[in-house]
Amino acid sequence: MHPQPPRRTTHAYGTPRNLLVYDRWGRFGRPVVLLHGLRYDRTMWWPLAAELGDGVSAVAVDLPGHGQSAARDDCGAGDLAHDLAMLVNSLDLRRAPILIAHAESARLAETFAERYVTHRVITVGCGDPESLDDVPELYRQFAVPRQNPDLLDGYREWLAEPLPRSTHLGAEHFPHLRDPAGFAALLLTMR
Template sequence: MLPQPPRRTTHAYGTPRNRIVYDRWGRFGRPVLLLHGLFYDRTMWWPVAAELDGNCAAIAVDLPGHGDSAAREDVTELEQDLAVLVRSLDLHRAPVLVAHGESALVARAFAERYTVQHVITLDDGADVNPSVIPEAYRQFAVRRNDPTLTTAYREWSGVPVGASPKAHAAGGPFPHLRDPAAFAALVHGLV
């Protein structure tokens, strides 16, 4: 039996000053771009991405200053950074954007400028009792407060929040961690 390739691969894009780190599952199919909220990182998407199968190329991104991505003083052009990343992945299809918390603003700004299949937004769940998340998934919902990130992302809230005609909202906080398989099925339904 031949060794199987890893399901998740980690990549970095850009220079050391503007590096964006992302994990990828799958090489073909509809790209599904998974964006975490402020003070989280790409690991919050691992349970869902592992549930997505061959008809998707799931990409969980560490936004600037989060996880392993380089910090920046100016993050107001984040939707352009994401467009460059998607283009560099050479996937040739409009992505489904899944945005948690504050990253919904970036996803909507992206959808206003670039072609998307769908936008799914999730509540950030900042005030949620962790007991609503199954114990096995609580490690993925750890909020890491950082005053430097607050300063860098202050302008992020100025991104226009226009309702996208292809936007869908998923109910309740952390639906992707309460039931990753069901959330992956929701995403599959939009692919």
């Protein structure tokens, strides 16, 4: 019996000035790019990505200044969409990705979709955070925002306008954490 490679692997893309750290699950199938909202990081997607299985290639990216990605003075959606496109291209995924955006990252997902081939944009949690009572205890750790007021300075552009309205799934703030298996099953019907 041969040892199996880890299901989730962590990688970095870019230079020290525009470094993006990301986790990846799977290497084949429809690419699914997971974008967290402001003050969160890529770990918020771990329960969902683990449920997606081998039929997709899931990529959860830390936005600049979040998690392990380098901070930037200006995080304009256009520049980040370009960096995200270069990252996706470097993965040699060969199919247009589904972008799943949490809260404010809907702006980045929509900008990406305007400029690059995209299979679908899905947004979740585009409202005020609700009580986490419906999120299983095991997953609540992934729904806690980091408190760093300086972080939002680079995202002024994102906060100045209302969020775009793309395909919105779930009335709850964290549908992917409330029921990761159910949310994954729904996504798999969209590929």
